[in-house]
Amino acid sequence: MNFLPIVHREMLAAARKPMTYYSRCLTGLVAFATGLGFVFAGYNRVMTASSAGQVAFGLLAAGAYFLMAAQGMLLTCDCVSLEKREGTLGLLFLTDLNGFDIVAGKLAAQVSRSLYCLMAAFPAFGFCILLGGVGLGDFVLVALGLLNTLFFFASLGVLISVCVWRERTAMGWGGLALLVLGVLLPILVTIPIIGLTHASTFLLALIPAGTLLALTPATRISPALSLLVPHALGWLFIGAASWLVPRSWTPATKVPPSRPARATRQANSPASVPTPWVSEPANPLLTTALLAIICALVLAAALLGPAWMKASAMPATILLLHSVLKYQAASQAGRMLAGKRRSGELEMLLTTPYDEDEILRGCFYQLIRSLYWPTLFALGVDLTLVILDWWKDWSGNSWGWTILVAVEVVWMLVNLYSLSWVGLFQGIKLGNPAKAAGRAIFLVMLLPWVLGIGFAGLAAVLAPGNSGPEVVFPVAAIFVGSLAFCNFYFTGSAINELRDGFRSWAARS
Amino acid sequence: MKTLLPVPPSVDRVRMIRRSMRCFVFGVVGAVPLFGLGTAFLALRLQRELARETGVPARAAWMDGSSVIAFALMLFFLLLDQAGPVLALAFLLCAVQGLLLFRQYRLTEPADWNPARHLAWWGAGLAHAGLNLSSTIIILGVWAAIRNP
Numbered sequence: 080m081n082f083l084p085i086v087h088r089e090m091l092a093a094a095r096k097p098m099t100y101y102s103r104c105l106t107g108l109v110a111f112a113t114g115l116g117f118v119f120a121g122y123n124r125v126m127t128a129s130s131a132g133q134v135a136f137g138l139l140a141a142g143a144y145f146l147m148a149a150q151g152m153l154l155t156c157d158c159v160s161l162e163k164r165e166g167t168l169g170l171l172f173l174t175d176l177n178g179f180d181i182v183a184g185k186l187a188a189q190v191s192r193s194l195y196c197l198m199a200a201f202p203a204f205g206f207c208i209l210l211g212g213v214g215l216g217d218f219v220l221v222a223l224g225l226l227n228t229l230f231f232f233a234s235l236g237v238l239i240s241v242c243v244w245r246e247r248t249a250m251g252w253g254g255l256a257l258l259v260l261g262v263l264l265p266i267l268v269t270i271p272i273i274g275l276t277h278a279s280t281f282l283l284a285l286i287p288a289g290t291l292l293a294l295t296p297a298t299r300i301s302p303a304l305s306l307l308v309p310h311a312l313g314w315l316f317i318g319a320a321s322w323l324v325p326r327s328w329t330p331a332t333k334v335p336p337s338r339p340a341r342a343t344r345q346a347n348s349p350a351s352v353p354t355p356w357v358s359e360p361a362n363p364l365l366t367t368a369l370l371a372i373i374c375a376l377v378l379a380a381a382l383l384g385p386a387w388m389k390a391s392a393m394p395a396t397i398l399l400l401h402s403v404l405k406y407q408a409a410s411q412a413g414r415m416l417a418g419k420r421r422s423g424e425l426e427m428l429l430t431t432p433y434d435e436d437e438i439l440r441g442c443f444y445q446l447i448r449s450l451y452w453p454t455l456f457a458l459g460v461d462l463t464l465v466i467l468d469w470w471k472d473w474s475g476n477s478w479g480w481t482i483l484v485a486v487e488v489v490w491m492l493v494n495l496y497s498l499s500w501v502g503l504f505q506g507i508k509l510g511n512p513a514k515a516a517g518r519a520i521f522l523v524m525l526l527p528w529v530l531g532i533g534f535a536g537l538a539a540v541l542a543p544g545n546s547g548p549e550v551v552f553p554v555a556a557i558f559v560g561s562l563a564f565c566n567f568y569f570t571g572s573a574i575n576e577l578r579d580g581f582r583s584w585a586a587r588s
Numbered sequence: 589m590k591t592l593l594p595v596p597p598s599v600d601r602v603r604m605i606r607r608s609m610r611c612f613v614f615g616v617v618g619a620v621p622l623f624g625l626g627t628a629f630l631a632l633r634l635q636r637e638l639a640r641e642t643g644v645p646a647r648a649a650w651m652d653g654s655s656v657i658a659f660a661l662m663l664f665f666l667l668l669d670q671a672g673p674v675l676a677l678a679f680l681l682c683a684v685q686g687l688l689l690f691r692q693y694r695l696t697e698p699a700d701w702n703p704a705r706h707l708a709w710w711g712a713g714l715a716h717a718g719l720n721l722s723s724t725i726i727i728l729g730v731w732a733a734i735r736n737p
Contacts, residue, residue, distance in 0.1 A: 538733055541730075541733060541734055550733045552729065552732070553726070553729025553730060553732060553733050554733075556622060556725065556726070556729055557726065557729065559622060559623075560622040560623070560625060560722070560726070563622060563623040563624070563625065563626065564625045564626040565626070566626070567617060567623070567624065567625075567626040567627045568625070568626025568627065568629060568630065569626070571614055571626060571627050571630040572630060574610070575610070575630065575634070578606065578610070579603065579607070
């Protein structure tokens with residue numbers, strides 16, 4: 080139990096952060112509101128009580144799964160690499176701590192907040208048992224599955240963090256692992272392809288989503304197996320990380336040399352913009368390749384999968400591509416100033432003739448450069464899908480779909496702009512790229528949905544059983560308002576803070 | 589009659605002008621009902637901070653008082669199932685608040701010269717209008733939902 084001093088120290092640090100308490104309250108509140116909304120729906124005969132229970136249970140479980148997977152991965156994927164960059168990891172090895180102590184301490188400290196959030200959300204699952212359609216066994220299985228999800232992704236995040244040095248690489252690998260193991264694989268393995276059933280079962284047993292999917296009648300996997308295998312994999316990741324951590328902290332392998340092409344690109348940037356000082360540009364080819372892989376996977380699912388996958392292939396492609404772009408924008412904006420602030424480089428930059436406007440311009444120049452081609456690729460795919468839909472049906476029925484895609488494209492561009500500003504501000508404020516990206520995504524993309532669901536629940540309480548336009552219109556208006564509010568308010572706030580208080584934020588240690 | 593205020597501590601004039609221009613931009617976006625709620629709040633906050641920095645008293649009582657009276661009257665009309673007067677009251681409130689802001693702009697002169705001062709006031713006026721219209725739309729929406737259960 081030598082890792083306990085590290086856990087103790089990290090817990091004390093976490094206990095002083097208001098977000099530890101706010102996130103717990105917010106998660107409990109959202110889960111409670113969702114559960115209560117379905118209780119009202121069940122008792123007011125909007126739907127049968129048992130189906131309301133099942134739908135609420137499924138929604139809560141899916142939401143908690145994605146939250147745990149994302150938090151587990153994003154909070155841990157830069158925890159050890161940060162210590163390596165700051166040179167503090169080597170100091171830990173001067174004490175009698177070994178690799179396992181450090182990895183276990185970091186893991187326990189990073190997942191504590193997510194664990195609190197999960198504990199706060201569990202009572203809401205009780206509403207579903209009250210409504211019916213869900214048994215106590217299902218509840219226990221989902222609870223264990225969610226804990227297992229957090230453990231699996233956090234262990235994988237720590238392993239990634241041990242293997243890399245740069246925050247961008249850590250975030251990139253973490254995001255990719257989350258996308259593949261947390262989202263794409265659970266979707267793909269549920270496709271009932273003839274002859275691949277055993278392969279699907281095998282893959283399901285490897286990922287923590289298998290426990291939740293074991294509750295659905297379509298999958299034929301043992302719940303115990305789906306719990307044990309990912310859990311064992313999690314311990315395997317921890318073992319590998321513990322073995323690697325004493326071997327990977329030496330500065331000899333610290334930073335790979337920059338490529339000549341990168342230096343040329345930096346030299347080509349406008350002289351008035353301090354881009355080489357601000358950050359190294361991300362490689363847009365990697366993002367574009369990731370988008371292409373997603374397109375190929377969705378296309379394969381549409382061709383080989385059941386009818387519902389064919390029908391939902393187009394919206395799924397567009398939403399997935401746009402989500403990856405938004406994640407990239409938040410992650411790159413978040414790391415742009417965070418590391419420089421922590422190391423004090425930003426303060427040094429401000430002693431040069433560059434002022435804060437030029438530094439911010441430099442950041443935006445880098446962001447645009449790294450997201451320009453991926454955005455063009457995504458827009459090209461959107462356009463192709465719209466043309467394909469028109470080609471399939473010339474009768475004029477495609478207008479609705481075209482307008483929807485256009486709205487989504489405009490909204491994506493607005494979101495990219497908002498995420499860039501909010502990510503930059505959160506990066507300089509928090510000094511941690513992963514936290515900055517997570518906070519930006521929460522404020523700009525997730526909070527409006529939380530508000531929208533809250534208002535919809537309120538409408539269900541105020542006007543039970545009514546789904547006419549007099550209820551739907553105000554709820555939709557408030558939802559649109561909350562989407563716009565979160566985007567514009569937090570963007571404006573970030574612009575204000577960055578333009579007015581850049582020097583004071585940069586000088587904070 | 590114009591009242592000359594005491595000289596405040598030195599202000600970064602470039603920053604002040606930029607903030608005034610930003611306040612106007614936020615106000616223009618904030619004037620769009622529902623969509624501009626967030627930026628309307630930011631415009632008002634900027635305008636009040638600017639007023640405080642340049643030594644202009646906020647005098648928010650008239651603005652806040654007129655809003656409270658108007659929204660109380662709106663609720664009264666909604667209790668009587670009258671939606672028309674609510675809309676009329678919203679437009680009247682916008683006009684009254686616009687006049688109040690204009691009067692305040694004319695009667696107070698900041699001790700520290702700000703060439704973009706008018707932009708900050710325009711931003712505040714537009715933000716007030718946007719907030720009033722958004723609030724009215726939300727109130728009418730909630731009223732419609734409660735009225736037709």
